[in-house]
Amino acid sequence: MRLAQRLVVNSFVVATLLVGIVLFAVERRVTERVRAEEPAATAIASDEFLAKVRRDIVIAGLAALLVGVALAQVLAAPVARPIEELRDVARGLAAGDLTQRPSRAIAGGEVADLAEALRRLAEQLEARLQALHGEEALLVALTESLNEGVIAVDARQRVVRINATARQLLRLREPVPFPADFLPRDRTLREALAAVLSGSDATPDEVRVDDRTLSLTARPLPGGGAVLALYDLTPIRRLEAVRRDFVANVSHELRTPLTVIGGFVETLQDEELPPALRRQFLGMAESNVRRMQRIVDDLLDLSRIESGGWIPNPVDLDFAAIAAEVLAPLQTAAAAKGVDLRTELPPGAPALYMDPTAVRQILSNLSENALRHTTSGAVVLFAVPEDGGMRIGVRDTGSGIGADHLPRIFERFYRADPGRAREVGGTGLGLSIVRHLAEAHGGTVNAESNAGVGTTISAWVPGPEHTAADDTAAAAD
Numbered sequence: 001m002r003l004a005q006r007l008v009v010n011s012f013v014v015a016t017l018l019v020g021i022v023l024f025a026v027e028r029r030v031t032e033r034v035r036a037e038e039p040a041a042t043a044i045a046s047d048e049f050l051a052k053v054r055r056d057i058v059i060a061g062l063a064a065l066l067v068g069v070a071l072a073q074v075l076a077a078p079v080a081r082p083i084e085e086l087r088d089v090a091r092g093l094a095a096g097d098l099t100q101r102p103s104r105a106i107a108g109g110e111v112a113d114l115a116e117a118l119r120r121l122a123e124q125l126e127a128r129l130q131a132l133h134g135e136e137a138l139l140v141a142l143t144e145s146l147n148e149g150v151i152a153v154d155a156r157q158r159v160v161r162i163n164a165t166a167r168q169l170l171r172l173r174e175p176v177p178f179p180a181d182f183l184p185r186d187r188t189l190r191e192a193l194a195a196v197l198s199g200s201d202a203t204p205d206e207v208r209v210d211d212r213t214l215s216l217t218a219r220p221l222p223g224g225g226a227v228l229a230l231y232d233l234t235p236i237r238r239l240e241a242v243r244r245d246f247v248a249n250v251s252h253e254l255r256t257p258l259t260v261i262g263g264f265v266e267t268l269q270d271e272e273l274p275p276a277l278r279r280q281f282l283g284m285a286e287s288n289v290r291r292m293q294r295i296v297d298d299l300l301d302l303s304r305i306e307s308g309g310w311i312p313n314p315v316d317l318d319f320a321a322i323a324a325e326v327l328a329p330l331q332t333a334a335a336a337k338g339v340d341l342r343t344e345l346p347p348g349a350p351a352l353y354m355d356p357t358a359v360r361q362i363l364s365n366l367s368e369n370a371l372r373h374t375t376s377g378a379v380v381l382f383a384v385p386e387d388g389g390m391r392i393g394v395r396d397t398g399s400g401i402g403a404d405h406l407p408r409i410f411e412r413f414y415r416a417d418p419g420r421a422r423e424v425g426g427t428g429l430g431l432s433i434v435r436h437l438a439e440a441h442g443g444t445v446n447a448e449s450n451a452g453v454g455t456t457i458s459a460w461v462p463g464p465e466h467t468a469a470d471d472t473a474a475a476a477d
Contacts, residue, residue, distance in 0.1 A: 082102075082111050082112075082115065083111060085102060085103065086102055086111070086114060086115055086118060088100075089101065089102050089118060089122070090118065093118075093121070093122055093125065098122060098125055098126040098129060099126075100122060101119055101122055102115035102116075102118050102119050103115075143161070143163040144163050144164055144165075146163060146165060147165060147231070147232075148165060148229050148230060148231045149162075149163060149165040149166025149167075149168075149169045149170065149214075149228075149229070149230035149231070149232075150162070150163045150165070150166055150227065150228070150229055150230075151166050151183075151227070151228040151229075151230070152221075152225065152226075152227050153180050153193065153197070153225055153226045153227075153228070154177075154224065154225040155197070155223075155224030155225050157179065157180040157181075157197065158177040158178065158179055158180065159176055159177060159178050159179070159180055159182070159183070160176055160177045160225075161176060162176060165230075166228075166230055169209065169212060169214060169230055169232055170183065170184055170209060170230070171210070180193065184207075184209045186207045186208065186209060188205050188206075188207045188216065189207050189216060189228075192205065192216055192218040192228070193218060193226060193228065195218070196218045196219060196220040196226035196227075197220070197224075197225070197226050199220055200220070201218075201219070201220070202217075202218040202219075204216065204217045206233065207230075211234070212232060212234045213232075213233045213234050213237050214230045214231065214232060214233060214234075215230065215231040215233050216228065216229070216230060217229040217231075242412075246412060249412070250295075250299070253295055254292060254295065256288075257288035257289070257291050257292045258288075258292070260284065260285070260288045261285050261288050261289065264281045264282070264284060264285040265285070267281055268281055268282065268285075295429070298429035298430070298433060299429065301361075301433055302412065302429055302432060302433055302436065305433065305436040305437060305440060306436060310440070311440070312354070312355035312358055312437075312440050312441050313355050314353050314354050314355050314441065314461075314464070315353070315354075315355075315356065316351035316352070316353055316464075317351060317352045317353070317354060317356060317359060318351065318352075319343075319345055319349070319351075319352045319359075319383040319390075319392065320343055320345055322352075322356075322359055322360060322363065323343040323345075323363060323381040323383075324343065325360070326360060326363040326364050326367055326381065327341045327343070327367060327381065330367060330368065330371055330379075333371060334371055334379065337371070337374070337375060337376070338376055339371060339374050339375075339376065339377060339378060339379055340377070340378040340379070341367075341371075341378070341379050341381075342378060342379075342380055342381075343380070343381045343382070344380055344381070344382040344383075345382070345383050346384060346385070349383060349384070349385055349390075350385060350390070350463070352383060352390050352392065352461075353389075353390070353461070353462075353463050353464045354390075354441060354461055355437075355441070358437045358440070358441065359392070361433065361434075361437060362392065362434050362437055362438070362459055363381055363392070363394070365430035365431070365433060365434050366381075366393060366394035366430075366434060366457055367379060367381060367394050368430070369394075369430055369431070369457075370394045370395075370396035370398060370455070370457075371396075373396070373398040373399050373455075374396045374397060374398035374399075374454075375398070375399075376397070377396070377397025377398070377454070378396070378397055379394060379395075379396045379397075380394065380395045380396070381393075381394055382394075382395060382458075386460060387460070388462060388463050388465060389443070389460055389461050389462040389463045390460070390461060390463065391458050391459070391460045392458060392459055392461070393446075393456060393457055393458025393459060394456070394457055394458075395454065395455075395456040396454050396455055396456075397453070397454040398454055398455060399451070399452065400449045400450050400451040400452050400453050400454055400455055401447070401449040401451065401455055402449075402451050403449075403451075406447050406448075406449060409431055409447055409457075410431045410432055410434070410435040410445060410447070411432060412429055412432045431445075431457070434457070434459060435459075437459075438459035438460070438461060441461040441462070442461070442462050443459055443460045443461035443462060444459070444460050445457070445458070445459045445460075446458050446459075446460070
């Protein structure tokens with residue numbers, strides 16, 4: 001029942017009681033007065049007179065009630081309407097609709113004060129909610145921009161917040177909230193989570209999830225729950241392994257010729273050594289010195305390219321002329337082994353757009369490597385237009401490379417057959433230099449091989465159109 005109706009009903013009940021009391025008192029007073037003044041002979045006439053009086057009083061009372069109810073209805077509406085409006089506004093605010101406001105038409109008295117207080121309350125709630133939304137958006141933006149994975153777990157062991165980095169590291173796709181049991185079942189992680197949920201601190205540690213090494217930091221929350229922070233240490237550990245391998249490989253590569261040279265020097269100090277043997281030992285020492293020099297030169301070239309100290313200056317080049325220049329020093333060694341050296345370039349092929357020094361070094365490294373591992377057949381330098389650029393490389397009929405070694409042949413000092421590679425004099429850095437030179441041009445490298453059949457190693461570099469487009473996009477960024 002609405003407020004106005006309740007007011008009318010209450011007014012009707014009160015008015016009825018008041019009218020009834022008044023009518024009862026009037027009728028009693030009139031009856032006593034009439035009977036006291038009229039003689040007994042006229043009792044019948046008095047009763048008739050009293051009946052008419054009662055009827056008139058009832059009619060007047062009913063009329064008064066009807067008029068009172070009508071007036072109550074009219075008077076209750078202005079009182080009930082603003083109260084009902086305030087009720088609707090309060091319900092809307094409670095439901096989360098902070099746009100609700102009492103109308104300015106409510107004026108005068110305590111109801112107007114209540115409307116003003118409700119209006120201020122709604123404005124304050126809206127301002128605070130907007131501030132909370134802003135803080136929430138800022139918090140989300142901060143956590144999502146972190147390179148660390150952040151996971152918030154409540155006291156009921158439910159993950160209530162997780163950023164994109166943590167999802168990627170832990171390979172989680174479930175929408176929040178979800179049980180903490182969905183987290184990886186790593187013992188260190190579980191023990192750290194259990195410790196912080198119980199209110200104690202956990203020592204930062206490392207966890208292993210799939211193929212990743214993660215740094216784990218866990219902290220308890222004041223109101224119960226925990227926050228886990230994960231940082232991917234995999235690239236760091238990989239770099240540390242590469243550094244260790246690099247130091248070990250360089251030490252090994254330099255120690256071998258140094259040992260040989262040291263032994264020859266000790267032998268050459270013998271004054272009775274025959275001249276022929278002395279010349280042989282000096283030649284072998286010179287060969288090892290040159291090997292060390294090649295290793296040092298390759299290391300310096302690799303370091304300069306990787307550090308960005310070398311920037312390619314591509315120009316249009318004649319591939320056939322450069323290939324002939326690269327193959328000329330190898331003709332004697334190839335003829336001794338019975339290996340055919342040749343160049344393949346399709347008719348109408350565009351000019352090669354590369355840095356002259358880089359293309360010579362790429363072709364030299366690839367052709368020397370191919371000839372080193374080819375005992376018969378041919379070593380072919382080729383260039384083929386491909387995808388708006390050129391693919392250049394070397395194809396041989398040598399011993400080939402096993403499929404398990406192909407993904408790693410561009411790593412520094414990696415050899416599919418270490419013993420044979422050192423025997424024929426390779427430094428183990430040539431293919432790594434080829435890869436870095438190609439990538440410096442915005443290109444890629446590729447290796448295809450079948451053991452016992454031959455190997456094809458190539459580098460794709462973009463043409464001048466692609467390079468200009470990339471430079472324009474970089475300048476725009």
